[in-house]
Amino acid sequence: MKQNRQFMQATIFCVFILQLFFYSCKKDSHEYSVAPEFDEYVQRFRVEANKRGLTFDFQKSGLIIEFTNDLGKFDGMCHYEKPIRIQIDKTAWDKYGKYSNGDLLREKLIFHELGHGFLGRKHKNDLFQTGDWVSMMHGGNGELPSDGRKSWNINYRRMRRDYYIDELFNPTTAFPLWATENHTFKADSIMTAVFTESFIDNGNHWSIGIGDSSISSINNGLYSFQNISKHQSYYVAKTISVDKTKNFSFEIDLKLISVSDDKDCGIVWGGNSGSNLYYFKMTNDKRFKVGNYSNFGWYIEVPNNAIKPSDYNKLVVCHFDSIFYLFINDVYVYQTDYDGFFGDIFGFQLQPQTTVLVDKMQISYITSGAFKVDILPVEISKETFKGTLPDINSQLTN
Numbered sequence: 001m002k003q004n005r006q007f008m009q010a011t012i013f014c015v016f017i018l019q020l021f022f023y024s025c026k027k028d029s030h031e032y033s034v035a036p037e038f039d040e041y042v043q044r045f046r047v048e049a050n051k052r053g054l055t056f057d058f059q060k061s062g063l064i065i066e067f068t069n070d071l072g073k074f075d076g077m078c079h080y081e082k083p084i085r086i087q088i089d090k091t092a093w094d095k096y097g098k099y100s101n102g103d104l105l106r107e108k109l110i111f112h113e114l115g116h117g118f119l120g121r122k123h124k125n126d127l128f129q130t131g132d133w134v135s136m137m138h139g140g141n142g143e144l145p146s147d148g149r150k151s152w153n154i155n156y157r158r159m160r161r162d163y164y165i166d167e168l169f170n171p172t173t174a175f176p177l178w179a180t181e182n183h184t185f186k187a188d189s190i191m192t193a194v195f196t197e198s199f200i201d202n203g204n205h206w207s208i209g210i211g212d213s214s215i216s217s218i219n220n221g222l223y224s225f226q227n228i229s230k231h232q233s234y235y236v237a238k239t240i241s242v243d244k245t246k247n248f249s250f251e252i253d254l255k256l257i258s259v260s261d262d263k264d265c266g267i268v269w270g271g272n273s274g275s276n277l278y279y280f281k282m283t284n285d286k287r288f289k290v291g292n293y294s295n296f297g298w299y300i301e302v303p304n305n306a307i308k309p310s311d312y313n314k315l316v317v318c319h320f321d322s323i324f325y326l327f328i329n330d331v332y333v334y335q336t337d338y339d340g341f342f343g344d345i346f347g348f349q350l351q352p353q354t355t356v357l358v359d360k361m362q363i364s365y366i367t368s369g370a371f372k373v374d375i376l377p378v379e380i381s382k383e384t385f386k387g388t389l390p391d392i393n394s395q396l397t398n
């Protein structure tokens with residue numbers, strides 16, 4: 001009898017432990033633990049889902065999003081557990097927060113991981129002909145584009161953001177116009193020059209001579225600027241008054257001479273210092289990059305055969321109805337929203353140990369034939385505005 005009583009007590013104890021175990025598992029499977037830094041982006045995901053007829057109650061289903069310092073080359077990782085557990089690399093998160101586009105890059109990171117966990121999305125590494133990703137779900141260890149682009153290299157802004165969120169919730173979303181359109185510069189457009197430089201002389205007072213890390217001169221209609229620094233990029237520019245409420249074009253004919261084909265040079269505009277200039281750059285291994293120095297990395301880096309290596313190339317940016325349209329040697333290559341203008345600097349930039357030969361520079365108002373153009377007085381700085389650019393190589397370390 002005593003043995004039976006002990007057996008019953010042991011059995012009851014085991015049943016209690018099992019009940020406690022299953023209760024704990026059930027409770028844990030619905031745990032909601034989202035670090036405060038991520039909560040706003042989780043709520044944005046719910047709002048965007050609601051717009052598209054989907055409802056998520058993460059408090060009920062459970063969700064864990066936490067920081068870690070152990071993801072290696074990844075910025076985030078989704079674990080298919082109950083509940084879904086997402087880890088975010090703390091170093092990457094903090095790095096994004098230092099830049100003007102950091103909020104959107106953080107949003108994209110959280111949306112991407114939630115797409116894995118709650119939408120069943122796998123990685124999708126397709127590209128449009130423009131070079132843009134087809135989906136924000138790019139990445140992973142799968143087959144990536146052969147051009148070696150990075151996970152942050154996505155133009156996730158404005159009209160592109162709208163498309164990428166649509167595609168996140170509906171992979172059959174139609175391709176957007178910005179990925180399928182082709183543009184030509186209309187032959188009947190009226191162009192009224194605001195500023196023209198042919199370097200016949202130095203009437204516009206460009207910097208010439210030998211500096212601490214540069215050598216510059218004007219000879220035979222060419223402006224030569226050599227950056228002999230091993231580490232520092234430069235921009236060379238003028239402050240030019242342009243009515244930015246109007247449509248205008250900015251073009252430079254230039255040639256890049258560099259110690260390696262992956263070095264870049266290009267045009268800069270629309271800022272008041274090296275920290276907020278827009279740029280449109282090219283390399284001799286036939287790539288172009290578009291971005292703004294206030295942002296983390298560039299909007300996009302794309303291989304393009306319109307570039308003529310080690311030869312003169314005409315780079316043109318057309319500001320038309322709040323969109324930048326970009327051309328290389330009269331071939332349309334890309335378009336992107338602009339984020340407003342921060343200043344009146346127009347010029348070019350070059351990386352360390354490169355030389356740029358500039359043949360022509362021109363800024364013009366552009367309009368259709370019937371449009372009347374009111375030209376503002378042009379104010380040009382008497383001295384070259386020469387400065388340094390952010391060390392973007394440090395930005396790109398993941």
